[in-house]
Amino acid sequence: MTENIDKIFFSAGLSIRERACFETGIKLGALYHILCGIPIQSDENIIHSIEKGIEAAISCQPFVKSIKIDLDREKILRNKSTEFDYDEITGKIIRAELIVKYESVEIVAKIDWIEDLEYPLMYIEKVIEKP
Amino acid sequence: MTENIDKIFFSAGLSIRERACFETGIKLGALYHILCGIPIQSDENIIHSIEKGIEAAISCQPFVKSIKIDLDREKILRNKSTEFDYDEITGKIIRAELIVKYESVEIVAKIDWIEDLEYPLMYIEKVIEKP
Amino acid sequence: MTENIDKIFFSAGLSIRERACFETGIKLGALYHILCGIPIQSDENIIHSIEKGIEAAISCQPFVKSIKIDLDREKILRNKSTEFDYDEITGKIIRAELIVKYESVEIVAKIDWIEDLEYPLMYIEKVIEKP
Amino acid sequence: MTENIDKIFFSAGLSIRERACFETGIKLGALYHILCGIPIQSDENIIHSIEKGIEAAISCQPFVKSIKIDLDREKILRNKSTEFDYDEITGKIIRAELIVKYESVEIVAKIDWIEDLEYPLMYIEKVIEKP
Numbered sequence: 001m002t003e004n005i006d007k008i009f010f011s012a013g014l015s016i017r018e019r020a021c022f023e024t025g026i027k028l029g030a031l032y033h034i035l036c037g038i039p040i041q042s043d044e045n046i047i048h049s050i051e052k053g054i055e056a057a058i059s060c061q062p063f064v065k066s067i068k069i070d071l072d073r074e075k076i077l078r079n080k081s082t083e084f085d086y087d088e089i090t091g092k093i094i095r096a097e098l099i100v101k102y103e104s105v106e107i108v109a110k111i112d113w114i115e116d117l118e119y120p121l122m123y124i125e126k127v128i129e130k131p
Numbered sequence: 132m133t134e135n136i137d138k139i140f141f142s143a144g145l146s147i148r149e150r151a152c153f154e155t156g157i158k159l160g161a162l163y164h165i166l167c168g169i170p171i172q173s174d175e176n177i178i179h180s181i182e183k184g185i186e187a188a189i190s191c192q193p194f195v196k197s198i199k200i201d202l203d204r205e206k207i208l209r210n211k212s213t214e215f216d217y218d219e220i221t222g223k224i225i226r227a228e229l230i231v232k233y234e235s236v237e238i239v240a241k242i243d244w245i246e247d248l249e250y251p252l253m254y255i256e257k258v259i260e261k262p
Numbered sequence: 263m264t265e266n267i268d269k270i271f272f273s274a275g276l277s278i279r280e281r282a283c284f285e286t287g288i289k290l291g292a293l294y295h296i297l298c299g300i301p302i303q304s305d306e307n308i309i310h311s312i313e314k315g316i317e318a319a320i321s322c323q324p325f326v327k328s329i330k331i332d333l334d335r336e337k338i339l340r341n342k343s344t345e346f347d348y349d350e351i352t353g354k355i356i357r358a359e360l361i362v363k364y365e366s367v368e369i370v371a372k373i374d375w376i377e378d379l380e381y382p383l384m385y386i387e388k389v390i391e392k393p
Numbered sequence: 394m395t396e397n398i399d400k401i402f403f404s405a406g407l408s409i410r411e412r413a414c415f416e417t418g419i420k421l422g423a424l425y426h427i428l429c430g431i432p433i434q435s436d437e438n439i440i441h442s443i444e445k446g447i448e449a450a451i452s453c454q455p456f457v458k459s460i461k462i463d464l465d466r467e468k469i470l471r472n473k474s475t476e477f478d479y480d481e482i483t484g485k486i487i488r489a490e491l492i493v494k495y496e497s498v499e500i501v502a503k504i505d506w507i508e509d510l511e512y513p514l515m516y517i518e519k520v521i522e523k524p
Contacts, residue, residue: 005376005378006376006383006385009372009374009376009383009387010385010386011386011387014386014389017277017280018279018280018283018389019283019386021276021281021283021284022283022284022287022371022384024284024287025283025284025285025286025287025288025291026287026288026291026384027287027291028287028288028291029287029288029289029291029292029294029295030291030292031291032291032292033291033296033430034168034169034295036430036481037165037425037426037429037430038165038185038188039161039189039191039192040188041191046187046188046190046191049183049186049187050184050185050188051184052180052183052184053181053182053183053184053185053187054169054181054184055180056176056177056180056181057169057171057181058170060170060171060217060218061170061217063214082510083193083194084510084511084512084514086191088429088484090481090483091481109284114268114271117267117268118477119268121268121477122284122288123268123271124272124276124284125271125273126273127276136507136509136510137507137510137514137516140503140507140514140516140518141516141517141518142517142518142519144520145414145517146410148408148411149410149414149520150517152407152411152412152414152415153414153415153417153515154418155418156414156415156418156419156422157418157421157422158418158422159419159422160418160419160420160421160422160424160425160426161422161423161425161426162422163299163422163423164299164422164423164426164427165426167298167299167350168294168295168299213379215379215380215381215383219352219353221350240415241402245398245399245402248346248398248399249346250399252346253415253419254403255403255412255415256403256404257404258407258411268477292432296430296431299427300447301423301450301451301453301454302453303453307449308449308450308452311445311446311448311449312446312450313446314442314445314446315442315443315444315445315446315447315449316431316443316446317442318438318439318442318443318446319431319432319433319439319443320432321439322432322434322439323479324476324477324479325476345455345456346399346455348453348454348455349453
């Protein structure tokens with residue numbers, strides 16, 4: 001079975017939940033580094049297009065059930081007084097919710113800027129096991 | 132004037148045309164490296180969303196008059212027989228037309244995969260000087 | 263404790279092993295998208311410098327115990343007959359071994375191009391629990 | 394001549410200086426987007442390795458005579474009190490000097506964070522025509 005070739009590479013002791021957590025991390029790490037450095041400005045059409053474009057890309061990856069990107073509009077540079085007044089996507093404005101489904105396990109994970117840590121934290125909010 | 136601060140950094144001997152060519156190169160170099168590695172698959176909605184998202188981003192940059200991305204659908208992996216059958220954007224599928232306007236000069240530039248060079252060539256097709 | 267703030271965001275039911283798997287995925291996803299699109303050519307000094315540079319970057323991330331990047335020299339374009347004969351890093355040449363340590367768990371993970379899948383597979387080779 | 398195929402794509406009216414300016418822009422745009430988002434911390438060995446790695450990569454591109462990256466150490470996060478105290482490369486710390494040689498023209502160009510513009514300005518400092 002082609003679809004099982006990948007399993008021969010994984011540690012035999014790895015549980016389905018652990019594999020699902022691993023796949024979730026891969027997608028968030030990828031999402032973050034694809035978004036970083038993309039030019040943006042405080043214009044709803046532009047922000048929305050970028051969100052939809054990168055959501056479409058991430059949705060192609062294995063085991064992605066859903067992905068919703070919600071860039072923090074409050075923190076995107078506002079005035080366009082000169083040609084140079086535009087902004088770039090960094091961890092401070094990236095917020096996303098990802099659902100990964102691997103076999104019977106669904107993981108709900110997020111990335112959000114945590115002010116107390118001054119850090120774009122990626123975390124697993126929920127693990128759901130379907131019978 | 133804030134909008135002229137940038138000029139004090141440039142060589143005094145640089146013509147408007149030369150500056151326009153420089154700005155054009157910056158945008159194509161950025162466009163290329165933003166696109167590279169983005170996941171994609173042979174699905175018109177997905178391809179279209181990615182194109183629109185990155186066009187929106189590039190249009191924020193200084194002096195960009197228009198940007199049209201046209202990924203080469205013929206070269207994007209087609210079948211979705213397993214979770215791993217998706218593709219990634221590389222220079223082989225990137226095609227775009229950019230128009231930069233700097234003062235009185237407009238530059239029409241392109242990026243396209245040139246089979247004879249096996250290379251994603253970025254080139255200036257036209258320089259238009261408005262009176 | 264600042265170092266525990268992050269835990270309040272994670273699902274209470276997540277095991278240490280699962281968290282370690284998640285963190286491992288994040289680093290591999292990041293590594294892959296940082297590498298993709300970087301120019302390279304078949305010159306040992308250049309390849310080595312790029313490997314060391316990106317290893318240094320990844321080693322800054324939380325819970326990374328070690329990272330070794332080993333780009334596949336056999337697949338990097340060889341001849342420099344024209345200015346355009348250079349290559350770019352893609353999944354076909356990326357090979358790396360990462361060790362993540364999260365509390366009492368160490369994960370050995372790899373990324374490698376799997377010819378049968380035509381895919382740059384990221385996988386967990388070993389999970390080691392220290393007493 | 395393979396090395397002249399590229400010229401047939403360019404506007405016939407483009408001068409050697411203009412082409413050189415265009416090529417310079419491409420490299421700076423690429424450099425910037427390759428660097429953005431790379432993890433870093435205030436450790437001289439790590440900073441130096443990243444600089445050398447990306448210099449090696451950029452030096453592969455056509456017409457690059459030299460490239461020197463000098464990340465602004467003053468602005469990189471210093472304390473490593475928790476796992477999350479590391480930084481990421483953004484436009485605020487990127488400084489580089491690039492020399493492009495296209496036929497008889499050499500361009501000296503820079504990227505630097507300009508505080509008055511709050512912008513990572515890419516500019517051409519000097520154009521040198523060799524007889």
